[in-house]
Amino acid sequence: MEITKAEIASAAAAHNTPSQELMGSEILVKALQAEGVQYIWGYPGGAVLYIYDALYKQDTIQHVLVRHEQAAVHAADGYARATGEVGVALVTSGPGVTNAITGIATAYMDSIPMVIVTGQVPTAAIGLDAFQECDTVGITRPIVKHNFLVKDARDLAMTMKKAFHIARTGRPGPVVVDIPKDVSFKKVPFEGYPQSVEMRSYNPVRKGHGGQIRKALQLLLTAKRPYIYTGGGVLLGNATQELRTLVDMLGYPVTNTLMGLGAYPASDRKFLGMLGMHGTVEANSAMQNCDVLLAVGARFDDRVIGNPKHFAQNDRKIIHIDVDPSSISKRVKVDIPIVGDVKEVLTELIAMIRETTQRPDAGALAAWWDTIEGWRERNCLKYEMGGPDVIKPQYVVETLWNMTKDADTYITSDVGQHQMWAAQYYRFDEPRRWINSGGLGTMGVGIPYAMGIKLAKPDAEVFCVTGEGSVQMNIQELSTCLQYNTPIKICALNNRYLGMVRQWQEIEYSGRYSHSYMDALPNFVKLAEAYGHVGLLIEHPRDVEPALREARKLKDRTVFLDFRTDPTENVFPMVQAGKGLTEMLLGSEDL
Numbered sequence: 001m002e003i004t005k006a007e008i009a010s011a012a013a014a015h016n017t018p019s020q021e022l023m024g025s026e027i028l029v030k031a032l033q034a035e036g037v038q039y040i041w042g043y044p045g046g047a048v049l050y051i052y053d054a055l056y057k058q059d060t061i062q063h064v065l066v067r068h069e070q071a072a073v074h075a076a077d078g079y080a081r082a083t084g085e086v087g088v089a090l091v092t093s094g095p096g097v098t099n100a101i102t103g104i105a106t107a108y109m110d111s112i113p114m115v116i117v118t119g120q121v122p123t124a125a126i127g128l129d130a131f132q133e134c135d136t137v138g139i140t141r142p143i144v145k146h147n148f149l150v151k152d153a154r155d156l157a158m159t160m161k162k163a164f165h166i167a168r169t170g171r172p173g174p175v176v177v178d179i180p181k182d183v184s185f186k187k188v189p190f191e192g193y194p195q196s197v198e199m200r201s202y203n204p205v206r207k208g209h210g211g212q213i214r215k216a217l218q219l220l221l222t223a224k225r226p227y228i229y230t231g232g233g234v235l236l237g238n239a240t241q242e243l244r245t246l247v248d249m250l251g252y253p254v255t256n257t258l259m260g261l262g263a264y265p266a267s268d269r270k271f272l273g274m275l276g277m278h279g280t281v282e283a284n285s286a287m288q289n290c291d292v293l294l295a296v297g298a299r300f301d302d303r304v305i306g307n308p309k310h311f312a313q314n315d316r317k318i319i320h321i322d323v324d325p326s327s328i329s330k331r332v333k334v335d336i337p338i339v340g341d342v343k344e345v346l347t348e349l350i351a352m353i354r355e356t357t358q359r360p361d362a363g364a365l366a367a368w369w370d371t372i373e374g375w376r377e378r379n380c381l382k383y384e385m386g387g388p389d390v391i392k393p394q395y396v397v398e399t400l401w402n403m404t405k406d407a408d409t410y411i412t413s414d415v416g417q418h419q420m421w422a423a424q425y426y427r428f429d430e431p432r433r434w435i436n437s438g439g440l441g442t443m444g445v446g447i448p449y450a451m452g453i454k455l456a457k458p459d460a461e462v463f464c465v466t467g468e469g470s471v472q473m474n475i476q477e478l479s480t481c482l483q484y485n486t487p488i489k490i491c492a493l494n495n496r497y498l499g500m501v502r503q504w505q506e507i508e509y510s511g512r513y514s515h516s517y518m519d520a521l522p523n524f525v526k527l528a529e530a531y532g533h534v535g536l537l538i539e540h541p542r543d544v545e546p547a548l549r550e551a552r553k554l555k556d557r558t559v560f561l562d563f564r565t566d567p568t569e570n571v572f573p574m575v576q577a578g579k580g581l582t583e584m585l586l587g588s589e590d591l
Contacts, residue, residue, distance in 0.1 A: 019189040019190060019191045021188070021190070022187060023186065024050075024183045024184045025051045025054035025184040025185065026054045026190075027188075027190050028117070028156060028160065028179070029054045029055060029061070030190070031157055033058070033061065034193040035160070036085075037061055039088070039452075040055070040061055040062070040063050040076075041064045041066055041072040041075040041079075041089050042064070042066070042089055042090030043066055043068070043090075043091060044065075044092065045094075045119060046119075047093035047132065048091070048117075048119035050181065050184040050185045051117070062455075063090070064451075064480065065480065066477060066480050067476040067479050068099060068476060069097075069100040070100060070103050070444065071103075071447075071448040071480070073089045073104055073116060074444070074448035074474070075087075075480075076088055076103075076114055076452060077106060077112050077445075077449065078448060078449030078450065079452035080107075080114055080452075081432060081435045081449070081453075082452070083432075083456050084236075086115055087112070087113070087114040087452070088117070089117070091116070091118055092118075092132070093118065093121055093133060094132030096119065097134055100116060101140070101143070102440075104116060104140060104176065105143040105442075106437050107173070108143045108439075108440075109437075111232065111236055113167040113168045113174075114167060114174040115160075115163050115164060115175050115176075116174060116177070117179065118176055118177070119178075120133075120136060120178045120180040120181065122180050123151055124182070136149070136176065144175060145166055145167065145171075145172075145173030145174060146166050147175065148175075149178045149180075150177060150183050152188075153186045153187075154189070156183065157190065157192075157193050160193075161193065161194045162199060163177050165197050166202060170205075170323055170324070171327075205323070205325075205341075206323075206341040206344055208339065208345035208348060209339070210348070213338060213349055215336050216338060217349060217352050217353065219292050219336065220250065220294060220319070220360075221359065222361070223291055224364040224365075225289060225292070225371075226250070226290060226293075227253055227255070227286050228246070228252050228255070228294045229255055229257075229287065229294065229296070230243060230255070230298055231296070231298025233260075233297015233322060233342055234342055235260060235297075237342040238343055239343035239346055240262070240263045240431040242342075242343055242350060243263055243346060244264060245346075246346055246349065246350055246353075249353055249354075250360060251360070252294075253270055253272050253368075253372055254272065255272050255273065255279070255283040255286070255287065257276060257438075258276065258436070261274060262431045263431055265430075275304060276305075276306075276581075277306070277574065278424065278572075278574055280376075280380050280381065281375050281573060284575070285375045286375070287305070288311065288314055288582045291315075292317050293318045294319045296342055297323075297342045298322075299327045299331070300331045300332040301331065302331075305581055306580050308331060308332060310580030312332070318332065318333075318336070319338065320334040320336070321345050321346070322339065322342070323340060323341050323342065324339075378586070380572070380573050380584075380586055381425070391563055391565045392565065393418065393563075394421050394424070395541060396491065396563050396565065397425040398425045399544050400548060401427055403549070404461060405429075408459065409433065409460065409463065410433050410450075410453050410461070410463070411428075411434055411463050411465060412449040413436040413446055413464070413465045413466065414436075414437075414445060414465075414466040414470030415436070415442060415443045415470060416469065416498070417499035417503065417571050418465050420500075420571045421571065423436075444470060444474040446464040446465070446474075447466070447471065447477045447490065449464070450463070450490075451488065455484065455486055461489070461552065462488045462489065464489070464490045465493065467493055467498075467499060468492055468496065468562075469498045469518060471490065472522075478527075478528065478531035478532075478560075481531075481533070482531060486558070487554075487556050487559075489551045489558070490558070490559065491561050492561065492563060493563055494563060495565045495566065495567040495569065497513075497567055498517075498518070499569075502517075503570045503571065503574075506570070506591070507576070507585075508576070524537075524560055528559075533558040533560060534551075534558070535559075536551065536559060536561045544563065572588075573585065573586050
C-alpha cells in the first residue's frame with residue numbers, strides 16, 4: 001500500500017498553509033503519513049478509539065490487528081530490524097501499555113528505531129486511579145530513548161516529529177508518545193506537519209574527530225596481531241559496505257557479535273565466526289590474543305568478553321568507534337575512542353588508508369594468520385550426527401542454510417539453544433537477514449518478528465527458528481498470520497525441554513532439572529491446522545530435507561514444522577559465567 005507523493009505533500013504542508021480545524025487523532029494520522037509510515041501493529045481499546053476511527057477514514061496506512069500487545073511491538077520491531085525504517089505500534093492505556101513493556105524493552109536493549117503510540121485516560125483523570133490508568137511515562141522511562149506525554153493537541157504534530165527524529169538518529173531506540181483520550185478528540189488548528197526539527201538538548205555527533213581517526217589508522221597499520229570486532233551498530237548504521245571495504249583493504253581477521261551477524265560475509269575466509277559465550281575457538285582466541293583491536297558499533301558486553309579481568313590480562317590497544325559516547329569505556333577501558341556515526345567514521349578511515357603509502361606488516365600478518373588457522377583446525381562446530389532415529393538440531397539448521405543460502409531469505413529466532421544453533425550454523429552473508437533478541441533475550445519474539453518482516457518483504461522467504469518453549473509465548477499470532485496473509489515457515493527444534501535452562505542445570509547444578517522439562521506439550525501439527533495453517537511432524541533425519549522442501553513449495557501457506565530433536569544435545573563451544581573468553585567448554589568431554 002504505497003503512500004502517494006500528493007498525500008505526503010498534503011500531510012507535510014508548509015506552515016503558510018491556511019490552518020484547518022482537526023481532531024488530535026486526525027493530526028496523529030497526518031503525522032504518520034508525513035513520516036511515510038505504511039504499517040502499524042496494534043490492538044484497540046477505549047483510550048485510543050478516536051485514533052482508530054481516524055485510521056478507519058484513511059487508506060494509506062495498513063493497521064495489523066495482533067492478538068496481544070507484546071506481539072504488536074515485536075512485529076513492528078522485526079519490521080524495523082529488517083528494513084531500517086522506524087517501526088510503529090499502537091496500544092491502549094493500562095494493560096495495553098503494560099503488555100507492550102516487554103516489546104519496548106527488547107527494542108531498547110538492541111537499539112531499534114521505533115515509535116510506540118499509547119493511549120492514556122483523559123488529562124483530568126490522570127493521577128486519580130481511573131479505569132485502565134497507569135503511569136506510562138514513569139513505567140517506560142528506563143526502557144526508552146525518550147518518552148512524551150502530550151497534554152495539548154496543538155503540540156501533537158511537533159511531538160511526533162521529535163519522536164521520529166529521536167528514534168532514528170544517533171543511537172536508535174524506541175520512543176513512546178502517550179496521548180490522553182481528550183487530546184485525541186479535541187479539535188485544534190492544524191497548519192501542516194513540521195518539515196524540520198531542532199532540539200537544543202539533543203544533537204548527536206555524526207562526524208568523528210579527524211585526529212582520533214588518524215591515531216587509529218597509525219595503530220592499525222603498525223599492528224602485528226590486528227583484529228576487527230563488530231556489533232549490531234554496523235547494521236543499524238548501514239555501514240556494512242564500508243566494513244567490508246576496510247577488511248578487504250587491510251586483510252585483517254574479523255568477527256561479528258550475535259547482533260552483528262551478516263555485517264561481514266560468513267562465507268569469506270577472513271571471517272572467524274561469531275565470538276562470545278557460544279563463539280568459535282578462533283574468534284575468541286583472536287579476541288584474547290590480538291595486540292590491536294578495532295571495535296565498531298559493539299559494546300563489550302558480558303556475553304562477548306566473558307570475565308573482564310581475564311580479558312584485561314593480555315595487553316592490547318583498543319580503538320572503539322561508536323555513535324553513543326556512553327558505550328565507550330563502559331565495561332572495557334579503550335585507548336582511542338572515536339564518537340561518531342560508524343558509516344561516516346569508516347568512510348573517513350578508508351579514505352586515509354587510500355591516501356597513505358604505509359601498509360600493514362605483511363610478515364607479521366602472515367604469522368598471525370598462521371596462528372589463527374591453527375585455532376581454526378580445531379573445527380569446534382563439528383558435531384556427531386547420531387543414529388538414523390535421532391535428529392540433531394544443528395543438522396536442521398545446516399540443512400536449512402544449504403537449501404536457502406542462494407535465496408532471498410530472512411531468519412528470525414526466539415531465545416535459547418535454537419537461537420545459538422541458528423547463529424552458529426546458518427552462515428549469514430548479507431545484513432539484516434538475522435533477526436533475534438540479543439540484549440534482553442526475549443522468548444516469544446520469533447513469530448511476531450517473522451510476521452513483521454513478511455509484510456515488509458512479501459517476496460522473501462521468512463523462517464522462524466524456535467523451540468517448543470519459546471514458540472508458545474506468542475503462538476496466538478498464528479491467527480494474525482492467517483488474517484493478514486503472511487505465510488511464514490516455523491521450524492521448531494522440539495527437544496521437550498527448556499533447552500538452555502536444562503543445559504545450565506546439567507553443567508552448573510549437577511543435573512537437577514528443576515522445572516525445565518515440558519510435560520504437557522500440544523500437538524503442534526493439529527494446533528497449526530486449527531489456526532488454518534499446515535503442520536508437519538518430522539521425527540527422522542532422513543525426513544528433514546524433504547519436509548523443508550515441502551514447506552518451501554507451499555509459498556502461500558504458513559507451515560509449522562515440528563522437528564523432534566535430540567533432548568540431550570548441548571550448545572558448544574560454551575564459556576561459563578565468570579570464566580575467561582578462552583576458557584571454553586568444547587564438548588561433553590569437558591564436563
